Amino acid sequence: xxxxxxxxxxxDVPAKPLAVIVDLDDTVCVGFDCPIRVAxxxxxxxxxxxxxxxxxxxxxxxxxxGTDRFIMxxxxxxxxxxxxxxxxxxxxxxxxxxxxxLAKEYRVIASIGDLDEEEGEAARLAGVPFVLxxxxxxxxxxxxxxxxxxxxxxxxxxxxxxxxxx
Ligand SMILES: [Mg+2]
Numbered sequence: 809x810x811x812x813x814x815x816x817x818x819x820d821v822p823a824k825p826l827a828v829i830v831d832l833d834d835t836v837c838v839g840f841d842c843p844i845r846v847a848x849x850x851x852x853x854x855x856x857x858x859x860x861x862x863x864x865x866x867x868x869x870x871x872x873x874g875t876d877r878f879i880m881x882x883x884x885x886x887x888x889x890x891x892x893x894x895x896x897x898x899x900x901x902x903x904x905x906x907x908x909x910l911a912k913e914y915r916v917i918a919s920i921g922d923l924d925e926e927e928g929e930a931a932r933l934a935g936v937p938f939v940l941x942x943x944x945x946x947x948x949x950x951x952x953x954x955x956x957x958x959x960x961x962x963x964x965x966x967x968x969x970x971x972x973x974x
Contacts, residue, residue: 826859826960827914828953829907829931830886831921832867832875835941840871841878846950850957851884859962860914861886864906864927866899868892900926907934917960920953 814821830836836847854861861884867875869892879887893902907930910916916934921927922941931938937956941949957963 824913824915826962827862827910827916828854828859828957828962829862829864829910829916829919829927829936831919831923831927831941832863832865832890834922834943835920835946836863836884837878841874841881843878843882844946844950846947848882848884850950850954851886852882853963854885854957855962855964856885859917859957859960860889862889862891862906862910862914864891864903864910864919864921864930866893866902866926868895900929903927903930904933907931907936910934911936917962918953918956920949 830851833840835844836851837843851861863875863886865875872890872892875890876887878884879890891902891906893899903926907916907919907927911934916936918937918939919927919931919934920939920941922943924938924940928938928940939949939953939956
Protein backbone atom coordinates (compact mmCIF):
# COMPACT_ATOMS: atom_id res chain seq x y z
CA UNK A 809 0.00 0.00 0.00
CA UNK A 810 1.41 3.37 -0.99
CA UNK A 811 1.64 6.28 1.43
CA UNK A 812 -0.80 8.16 -0.77
CA UNK A 813 -3.38 5.37 -0.63
CA UNK A 814 -2.94 5.15 3.09
CA UNK A 815 -3.48 8.89 3.51
CA UNK A 816 -6.65 8.66 1.40
CA UNK A 817 -8.11 5.48 2.86
CA UNK A 818 -6.68 5.60 6.35
CA UNK A 819 -7.08 2.28 8.09
CA ASP A 820 -9.88 1.38 5.70
CA VAL A 821 -7.31 0.37 3.11
CA PRO A 822 -8.72 -1.68 0.25
CA ALA A 823 -7.41 -5.22 -0.07
CA LYS A 824 -4.34 -5.58 -2.23
CA PRO A 825 -4.89 -7.09 -5.68
CA LEU A 826 -3.92 -10.73 -6.10
CA ALA A 827 -0.82 -11.86 -7.93
CA VAL A 828 1.30 -14.92 -8.55
CA ILE A 829 5.03 -14.88 -9.32
CA VAL A 830 6.27 -17.32 -11.94
CA ASP A 831 9.79 -18.21 -13.04
CA LEU A 832 10.19 -18.98 -16.75
CA ASP A 833 13.08 -21.33 -17.55
CA ASP A 834 12.58 -24.90 -16.33
CA THR A 835 9.31 -23.79 -14.73
CA VAL A 836 7.07 -22.82 -17.68
CA CYS A 837 9.40 -23.85 -20.52
CA VAL A 838 12.55 -25.75 -21.29
CA GLY A 839 15.14 -24.88 -23.93
CA PHE A 840 13.86 -21.28 -24.03
CA ASP A 841 10.55 -21.85 -25.80
CA CYS A 842 9.45 -25.45 -25.45
CA PRO A 843 6.41 -25.34 -23.15
CA ILE A 844 5.94 -27.46 -20.05
CA ARG A 845 2.37 -28.52 -20.74
CA VAL A 846 1.05 -28.64 -17.15
CA ALA A 847 2.38 -25.15 -16.51
CA UNK A 848 0.78 -23.72 -19.62
CA UNK A 849 -2.52 -25.44 -18.80
CA UNK A 850 -2.69 -23.92 -15.31
CA UNK A 851 -1.61 -20.42 -16.37
CA UNK A 852 -3.99 -20.29 -19.33
CA UNK A 853 -6.98 -20.90 -17.04
CA UNK A 854 -6.27 -17.93 -14.77
CA UNK A 855 -8.91 -15.20 -14.69
CA UNK A 856 -6.91 -12.12 -15.62
CA UNK A 857 -9.45 -9.84 -13.93
CA UNK A 858 -8.85 -11.54 -10.62
CA UNK A 859 -5.17 -12.27 -10.51
CA UNK A 860 -2.07 -10.80 -12.15
CA UNK A 861 0.75 -13.04 -13.29
CA UNK A 862 4.27 -11.64 -12.91
CA UNK A 863 7.18 -13.46 -14.51
CA UNK A 864 10.45 -12.92 -12.67
CA UNK A 865 13.33 -14.25 -14.72
CA UNK A 866 17.10 -14.32 -15.01
CA UNK A 867 16.60 -13.55 -18.71
CA UNK A 868 17.78 -10.13 -19.78
CA UNK A 869 16.15 -7.72 -22.17
CA UNK A 870 17.87 -9.34 -25.18
CA UNK A 871 15.39 -12.22 -24.77
CA UNK A 872 12.36 -9.95 -24.87
CA UNK A 873 11.14 -10.71 -28.41
CA GLY A 874 11.38 -14.48 -28.00
CA THR A 875 9.78 -14.32 -24.56
CA ASP A 876 6.88 -12.21 -25.82
CA ARG A 877 6.36 -14.64 -28.68
CA PHE A 878 6.29 -17.62 -26.29
CA ILE A 879 3.72 -15.91 -24.07
CA MET A 880 1.54 -14.96 -27.06
CA UNK A 881 1.87 -18.35 -28.78
CA UNK A 882 0.58 -20.14 -25.70
CA UNK A 883 -1.99 -17.48 -24.80
CA UNK A 884 -0.51 -17.02 -21.37
CA UNK A 885 -1.52 -14.17 -19.08
CA UNK A 886 0.90 -11.49 -17.90
CA UNK A 887 2.81 -10.51 -21.03
CA UNK A 888 3.05 -6.94 -19.72
CA UNK A 889 4.61 -8.18 -16.51
CA UNK A 890 7.88 -9.83 -17.40
CA UNK A 891 10.64 -8.65 -15.06
CA UNK A 892 13.93 -9.05 -16.91
CA UNK A 893 17.24 -9.06 -15.11
CA UNK A 894 18.99 -5.73 -15.64
CA UNK A 895 22.44 -6.01 -17.20
CA UNK A 896 25.08 -6.02 -14.50
CA UNK A 897 22.75 -7.25 -11.78
CA UNK A 898 22.99 -10.83 -10.54
CA UNK A 899 19.85 -12.92 -11.06
CA UNK A 900 19.62 -13.73 -7.35
CA UNK A 901 19.56 -10.09 -6.28
CA UNK A 902 17.20 -9.20 -9.14
CA UNK A 903 14.71 -11.87 -8.11
CA UNK A 904 14.92 -10.87 -4.45
CA UNK A 905 14.34 -7.22 -5.25
CA UNK A 906 11.32 -7.86 -7.48
CA UNK A 907 9.74 -10.32 -5.03
CA UNK A 908 9.99 -7.76 -2.22
CA UNK A 909 8.55 -5.02 -4.42
CA LEU A 910 5.65 -7.16 -5.67
CA ALA A 911 4.84 -8.29 -2.13
CA LYS A 912 4.32 -4.62 -1.23
CA GLU A 913 1.93 -4.00 -4.12
CA TYR A 914 0.06 -7.30 -4.20
CA ARG A 915 -1.18 -10.10 -2.08
CA VAL A 916 1.11 -12.66 -3.70
CA ILE A 917 -0.52 -16.07 -3.45
CA ALA A 918 2.73 -17.88 -4.24
CA SER A 919 5.96 -17.84 -6.17
CA ILE A 920 6.78 -20.90 -8.28
CA GLY A 921 10.19 -21.81 -9.65
CA ASP A 922 12.84 -24.49 -9.99
CA LEU A 923 15.68 -22.80 -8.09
CA ASP A 924 15.34 -22.77 -4.34
CA GLU A 925 18.50 -20.68 -3.92
CA GLU A 926 17.15 -17.98 -6.24
CA GLU A 927 13.35 -17.58 -6.32
CA GLY A 928 12.92 -19.71 -3.19
CA GLU A 929 15.24 -17.43 -1.26
CA ALA A 930 13.60 -14.37 -2.82
CA ALA A 931 10.14 -15.57 -1.79
CA ARG A 932 11.21 -16.22 1.80
CA LEU A 933 12.75 -12.75 1.96
CA ALA A 934 9.48 -11.24 0.75
CA GLY A 935 7.30 -13.41 3.01
CA VAL A 936 5.70 -15.13 0.02
CA PRO A 937 4.84 -18.87 -0.08
CA PHE A 938 7.16 -20.75 -2.43
CA VAL A 939 6.39 -23.77 -4.60
CA LEU A 940 9.52 -25.58 -5.80
CA UNK A 941 9.41 -27.23 -9.21
CA UNK A 942 11.10 -30.60 -9.44
CA UNK A 943 12.47 -30.65 -12.98
CA UNK A 944 11.78 -34.39 -13.19
CA UNK A 945 8.16 -33.95 -12.15
CA UNK A 946 6.87 -30.44 -12.75
CA UNK A 947 3.25 -31.63 -12.52
CA UNK A 948 3.49 -31.97 -8.73
CA UNK A 949 4.39 -28.32 -8.18
CA UNK A 950 1.85 -27.07 -10.69
CA UNK A 951 -0.87 -29.12 -9.01
CA UNK A 952 0.10 -27.49 -5.72
CA UNK A 953 -0.04 -24.01 -7.26
CA UNK A 954 -3.37 -24.85 -8.87
CA UNK A 955 -4.74 -25.79 -5.45
CA UNK A 956 -3.57 -22.48 -3.95
CA UNK A 957 -5.07 -20.49 -6.82
CA UNK A 958 -8.34 -22.39 -6.60
CA UNK A 959 -8.61 -21.36 -2.95
CA UNK A 960 -8.74 -17.70 -3.97
CA UNK A 961 -11.03 -18.30 -6.95
CA UNK A 962 -8.39 -17.26 -9.46
CA UNK A 963 -9.59 -19.39 -12.37
CA UNK A 964 -12.10 -18.74 -15.10
CA UNK A 965 -15.18 -20.89 -14.51
CA UNK A 966 -15.19 -23.86 -16.85
CA UNK A 967 -17.88 -23.97 -19.52
CA UNK A 968 -20.67 -26.30 -18.41
CA UNK A 969 -20.56 -28.03 -21.77
CA UNK A 970 -19.45 -27.17 -25.24
CA UNK A 971 -22.06 -27.02 -27.94
CA UNK A 972 -21.36 -29.72 -30.46
CA UNK A 973 -22.44 -30.07 -34.01
CA UNK A 974 -24.67 -27.37 -35.42
MG1 LIG B 1 14.25 -21.39 -13.62
